[in-house]
Amino acid sequence: MFNITISNLDDDIKYRLQKQAEKHGRSLEEEAREILRSALTENNEDTSNIATIIKQRFANLGDFELPEFKREPIRAVSTFEE
Template identity: 55%
Template sequence: MNSITIQNFDDDLKNRLQKRAEYSGRSIEEEAKEILRAVLTEKVTNPLNLALAIEGHFAQFGDFKLPMIPREPLREPPNFEELHDSP
């Protein structure tokens, strides 16, 4: 089995890891292994596009339809030639 050394490990992170290990009844080393195992073995499925990501995020609310928003006609674009021709 290989070993790793983490240099300049933040004291706050070390304390949090130690508390988590104590809570779980494990050594700091075993707790670090468990965290790495959990994170590195989970299956991450990236959404194919933004629409699917949004749909997945709101799927818990069930099937519903958004109301149609009435659209107004487009306004005439500004005429910059009038500004250019003035003295």
């Protein structure tokens, strides 16, 4: 393991990082590590299967059923001929 130093970090970014760390109950350093870990892990995932991505995105909502909607018949196609 090694150390990393980030110089010239904007005060606004540092403030927002500190607030996010407090929100998650972490130190500033722990929050920065988690953000880097998350960003690098997400970039390595295979994003070729959209169904899997959608399933993962909404997995924390639990199981639920969507109501069926009444469908209307398909309308005739306009030919624009008179």
